[in-house]
Amino acid sequence: MFGPLVVKPGSSRKNKTGSWRTELTPKFLKKNCTGCKLCMSVCPEGCIIEGSEKNQLACDYEYCKGCGACAVVCPKGDIIMVKESKEEAK
Amino acid sequence: MKHFLEGSFAVAEIVKLCKPGVISAYPITPQTHIVEELAQMVADGELDSQFVNVESEHSAASVVLGAVATGVRAYTATSSQGLLYMGEVLFNIAGLRLPVILTCANRAVSAPINIWNDHQDSVSMRDTGWIQLFAEDNQEVVDLHLMAYKLGEDKSMMLPVMVCMDGFILTHGIETVDIPTQEQVDKFLPPYSPLYKLDPANPLTLGPLVDPDAYMETRYAIQETLKDALKLIPQITADFAKIFGRHYNGLIEEYKLKDAERVIVAMGSVCGTIKDVVDELRAKGKKVGLLKITSYRPFPEQEIYEALKNVSKVGVLDRALSLGSYAPLAGEMKAVFFGKKKKPQIISSFVAGLGGRDITKNSIKEIFRLLTTKEKACEFIDLKPELLKEKYE
Amino acid sequence: MKDIRIHARAGQGAITTAALLGYAYFLKGMYPYAFPHFGAARMGAPMNAFVRVDAVPVRLRSQVYEPDYVIIVDATLMRGFNCFAGLKEKGVALINAKDGEIEKPRIKASQKVFVVPASDIALKTIGRPLGNTALLGAFAAATEEIDLNTILDAINKRFVGKYQEANIQAAKQGYEFIKNIKR
Numbered sequence: 001m002f003g004p005l006v007v008k009p010g011s012s013r014k015n016k017t018g019s020w021r022t023e024l025t026p027k028f029l030k031k032n033c034t035g036c037k038l039c040m041s042v043c044p045e046g047c048i049i050e051g052s053e054k055n056q057l058a059c060d061y062e063y064c065k066g067c068g069a070c071a072v073v074c075p076k077g078d079i080i081m082v083k084e085s086k087e088e089a090k
Numbered sequence: 091m092k093h094f095l096e097g098s099f100a101v102a103e104i105v106k107l108c109k110p111g112v113i114s115a116y117p118i119t120p121q122t123h124i125v126e127e128l129a130q131m132v133a134d135g136e137l138d139s140q141f142v143n144v145e146s147e148h149s150a151a152s153v154v155l156g157a158v159a160t161g162v163r164a165y166t167a168t169s170s171q172g173l174l175y176m177g178e179v180l181f182n183i184a185g186l187r188l189p190v191i192l193t194c195a196n197r198a199v200s201a202p203i204n205i206w207n208d209h210q211d212s213v214s215m216r217d218t219g220w221i222q223l224f225a226e227d228n229q230e231v232v233d234l235h236l237m238a239y240k241l242g243e244d245k246s247m248m249l250p251v252m253v254c255m256d257g258f259i260l261t262h263g264i265e266t267v268d269i270p271t272q273e274q275v276d277k278f279l280p281p282y283s284p285l286y287k288l289d290p291a292n293p294l295t296l297g298p299l300v301d302p303d304a305y306m307e308t309r310y311a312i313q314e315t316l317k318d319a320l321k322l323i324p325q326i327t328a329d330f331a332k333i334f335g336r337h338y339n340g341l342i343e344e345y346k347l348k349d350a351e352r353v354i355v356a357m358g359s360v361c362g363t364i365k366d367v368v369d370e371l372r373a374k375g376k377k378v379g380l381l382k383i384t385s386y387r388p389f390p391e392q393e394i395y396e397a398l399k400n401v402s403k404v405g406v407l408d409r410a411l412s413l414g415s416y417a418p419l420a421g422e423m424k425a426v427f428f429g430k431k432k433k434p435q436i437i438s439s440f441v442a443g444l445g446g447r448d449i450t451k452n453s454i455k456e457i458f459r460l461l462t463t464k465e466k467a468c469e470f471i472d473l474k475p476e477l478l479k480e481k482y483e
Numbered sequence: 484m485k486d487i488r489i490h491a492r493a494g495q496g497a498i499t500t501a502a503l504l505g506y507a508y509f510l511k512g513m514y515p516y517a518f519p520h521f522g523a524a525r526m527g528a529p530m531n532a533f534v535r536v537d538a539v540p541v542r543l544r545s546q547v548y549e550p551d552y553v554i555i556v557d558a559t560l561m562r563g564f565n566c567f568a569g570l571k572e573k574g575v576a577l578i579n580a581k582d583g584e585i586e587k588p589r590i591k592a593s594q595k596v597f598v599v600p601a602s603d604i605a606l607k608t609i610g611r612p613l614g615n616t617a618l619l620g621a622f623a624a625a626t627e628e629i630d631l632n633t634i635l636d637a638i639n640k641r642f643v644g645k646y647q648e649a650n651i652q653a654a655k656q657g658y659e660f661i662k663n664i665k666r
Contacts, residue, residue, distance in 0.1 A: 001315050002248070003308030005186060006286050007295040094509035096502075119524070205524060227540070259544050264502050264517040266509060266540065362542030450545040 017045055021066030024081040030055040032076040039070035039079060092268050097228040097260040098123030100267045101167070101193055104232045106137045107275040108191075108239050110165040112157035114142040114150045118172040119205045120257035121195040125167055147172035151179035151190075158188040159296055161287030163239070166190065169257060170197035173211045177218070183250045184219025184312065186297050189242030189282075190250040191235065192220075196358065196409075197257040198445040206446020207257040209358065213386070213410035213418050219312045221251040221319060222387040223340075224357040228267050231255045233336060234384075236270070236279060237326050243282050244326075246318060254386075256359040258446070270334055278333050316388040323385060341390035343382040344397050346372060350379030352461045353398060355423060356407040357383045360442075360449050364407075367454040378458055383419070391426050399432040403461045409443045417441050417468050438466035447472055485628065486547040487534040490566045491556035494526040499641070500554065500615040501532035504622070506637040507629050508536045516541040529560055550574060552626055554618055556601075558585050570594055575626050579614045597625045599660055601653075608652040616650040620657030624665070631658045 035054035040046075047063035048070060059070070071079040095103070101124045105113075113132070115125040131137040144150045147168050154164040168176060173194055183190050194212045198204040212222055223238065225231040231253065238251035255261060288296060300308060320341065327340040343361075346368055347353060354364050361382040371378045381397055381404075383390070398404055408417035415421065420439030427433035440457050443449040453471050460466055487504065491497035498519045505517035515536040522528045533547045549569040558580040560566060567576060567588055574594045578585065579601040590596060599621040601614025608617075616638055623631045631654070638650045 001311040001318070002187065003311040004300060004304045005297065005308060007298045009293050009295075011295075094502075094506050094515070205521075227542070256544075258520075259518065262498075262519055263544075264505055264515075266514050359544045363544050366543045448546050450548065451543065453545075 012045075016062050017065050018060075018062045021061075021064065021084065023066075023083055024068060025061070025066050025084040026059060026064065026068065026070050026079050027082045028058045029078045029080065030058075032078045033057060033074075034076060036075065038073045038075065042069045042073050044069065091271075092266055094264060095228070095267045095269070096123065096262060096264045097231060097255060097267075098195075098262065099127050100228050100232050100269065101235060101255070101261075102127035102131065103269050104235045104275075105165050105191075106131055107270065107272055108165075108236065108279060109137075109163065110139055110191075111162035112140050112142060112154060112164040113166070114144055114153035114157070114164070115166045115168065116144055116147045116150045116172060118147070118169045120197060120207075120261045121167045121169040121172070121193065123261065124193060124195070128165075147175040148179060151176040151183065151192075154190045154192075155179060155183050155186070155188055158183075158190050158284075159186065159288050161282070161284045161289070163243075163282040164190055165192075167193035167195065169195040170199055170205075170211045173215060174199065177215060180215055180218040180220060180250075182297070185308065187248040187312075188250060189239075189248055191238045191242060192250065192252045193235070194252050194254045195257045195261045196254050204445040205257075207259055207409075208444045208446070209254070209409040210411065210444075212252060212254045215252070216387055216418070219249065219316075220387060221249055221316070221385070222254060223251065223384055224254045224386055225256075225260065225384075226343075226359055226361045226382060228255075228260055228263065228265050229336070230338070230384075231260060232267055232269065233330065233334070233338065236275065237323075237330055237338075237340070239282075240279050240326050240329075241319065241322060244322060245285055247315060247322065248285060249312070249315060249319070254358065259359045268336075274333055278330065319388050320385075320390055320392075339384070339393075341383075341385045342393050342397060343380075343384065345380040345382065347379040347381065347397055347401070349377055350401055351377040352403045352405070352458055353379045353381055353401045354405045354407055354454065354457055354461075355381045355383065355394075355398075355419065357386060357419065358409065360407065360409070360454075363449060363451060364454050367451050367458070370451070371455075371458065376458075386419075389422055394423070394426050395430065398427075398434060399430070402435045403463075404434040404437045405440055405457050405461045405466075406437060407440050407442055407457060409441075411441060411444075420468070436461075436463060436465040439468050440466065440471055441468055442471040484535065484537040484541070484543075485551045486549065487536075487552045487554065488547045488550040489532040489534075489554045489556060490560050490564065491530060491532070492526075492560070493521065493524070493528045493530045495556050496613050496615045497530060497532040497556055500556065500619065501534050503616070503619055503634070503637045503641055504629075505534050505536070506640065507619075507633045508534070510633050510636055511629065513538055514540045520546055529564065552622070552628075553577070554622065555579060556614060556618065561585065561588065567594075577618055577621055577625055579618055595625070597621060597661055597664065599657055601657060604653050604656045604660070608656065609646065609649040614653075614657075617653040617657035617660075620654035620659075621661045622657075623654075624658045624661035631655070634658075 157164040406420040501517040505515035601617035
């Protein structure tokens with residue numbers, strides 16, 4: 001008899017962490033973005049995925065926890081944290 | 091073929107025949123000769139295995155954990171402090187259901203430091219989820235190692251097995267041992283084929299965080315599997331007998347119990363001494379016997395009950411303590427009979443042979459003498475009261 | 484069942500002696516159990532090795548308190564220990580010493596003591612004062628428990644090269660020494 005000890009790949013996709021966001025959510029302004037991808041490299045969920053050219057990067061809100069790391073590292077200030085209720089991010 | 095072999099070398103020989111892919115160990119008295127010999131075999135090219143030198147027992151246990159997790163048969167050995175230092179990893183190995191085989195050369199635990207034999211080390215690790223088998227002589231040591239691999243690696247088990255052999259008495263004792271041939275071993279023990287393994291081609295995570303939603307089930311599964319082991323062990327010993335011609339029960343051994351009125355319960359090499367005393371006392375008409383426990387984990391409650399339900403006086407000999415409570419084996423023996431209709435009139439508890447204090451025939455006779463209608467609780471045999479007069483003021 | 488107790492210091496080869504003697508019994512088809520008991524785990528510390536042998540597998544695991552035979556590898560141990568403690572009524576003791584070098588122990592008339600210059604024999608044959616194999620040869624002659632050839636077979640199995648031949652010579656000379664006394 002065995003309990004659940006082994007996890008197959010793909011489990012992070014099943015676990016949609018978007019629900020973890022509290023009030024702030026990142027907004028990608030797509031104005032001054034140089035495409036340096038620093039935001040991509042710090043994102044703990046690896047959910048900054050869309051596009052790879054400048055002004056194309058965006059995150060997948062199904063997984064974004066709203067941690068704000070992307071907004072902090074963006075050298076151009078092109079990602080800002082906004083209140084989710086007022087600003088419909090999607 | 092029969093050899094005149096030191097116990098440690100006999101272990102190395104049988105481990106070699108089981109062909110572990112990885113061996114990792116850190117030397118500690120009295121385990122040292124086992125791993126020295128295995129390291130030599132690997133260096134000489136006699137054994138195609140990777141011998142991983144490590145800086146501690148914690149690492150040795152971690153290496154064999156990793157090895158078995160990748161689907162390779164592995165082996166380690168230790169003693170005393172070394173086993174305790176492995177403790178954290180021992181829980182992990184069992185928790186991950188990895189059939190590591192470990193030889194524990196039983197030795198007392200510090201402080202005060204003592205290199206001689208008792209059972210405190212392995213008994214202290216009884217709750218790790220490992221199967222623990224205690225050997226009486228070096229032939230049984232050899233045979234139990236072989237059965238340990240077959241048992242632990244059975245697809246219904248996937249549990250680690252610790253073979254316990256008394257330090258010095260068996261590890262350094264030289265006696266006649268029949269070492270099987272490679273053909274016989276191969277016939278008995280198939281190559282290890284795991285249910286799951288770490289493999290880059292088919293990635294998976296072993297041992298992820300398991301939250302309160304699922305942790306209890308992993309523990310329940312081991313508890314139930316160990317119950318199943320009580321059924322599997324006799325099947326494995328029966329298979330063993332077919333190929334090697336040596337018969338073991340694997341759980342317990344009853345020695346002259348049929349009409350016995352006074353019985354000692356014990357584990358390990360002291361059972362040999364007790365058998366000699368039983369024969370001597372029987373020759374004088376005394377109805378005495380021995381119940382040897384081979385499988386301490388899982389604990390063969392039902393078999394013990396059947397063996398002792400009609401015996402009036404039972405003395406349990408512990409070579410370890412659970413300080414501040416019943417001696418470990420004695421407490422469990424009482425639990426076996428609690429609430430049962432048929433049970434011994436008394437179950438007395440005796441502690442002997444700690445830290446290598448020699449257990450002589452007289453020690454055993456003393457236990458039989460003290461097995462009266464008055465129940466003894468944790469009675470120390472061969473104690474020297476004069477040493478307790480130390481005053482530190 | 485026969486019990487043999489060897490008194491030595493750690494490093495003097497008492498375990499090898501017990502192993503060789505045990506192996507000789509094994510070659511005879513008997514069931515020996517040879518085992519050490521260490522005191523302080525360091526060289527020079529007094530220690531014992533034992534051989535217990537029977538026609539059936541030995542089950543008794545305690546040390547030897549009532550030996551049939553005692554082998555004293557280092558006679559200086561007799562100063563601090565009663566090496567003859569528990570020696571059986573018809574027991575035999577072998578002491579590695581030169582005649583006159585030690586005071587012969589007071590023992591019962593039924594017991595026998597042989598003094599063998601095993602270290603001297605070893606110095607001549609092996610080149611080092613390790614009298615174990617000379618004592619084993621002497622043991623064969625003194626006890627008649629086991630014949631010299633079986634002891635030599637055991638030595639042949641244990642040693643190789645020049646030490647094999649040297650130890651065989653030592654055992655033979657130990658054997659002859661006792662035979663000469665007995666004559």
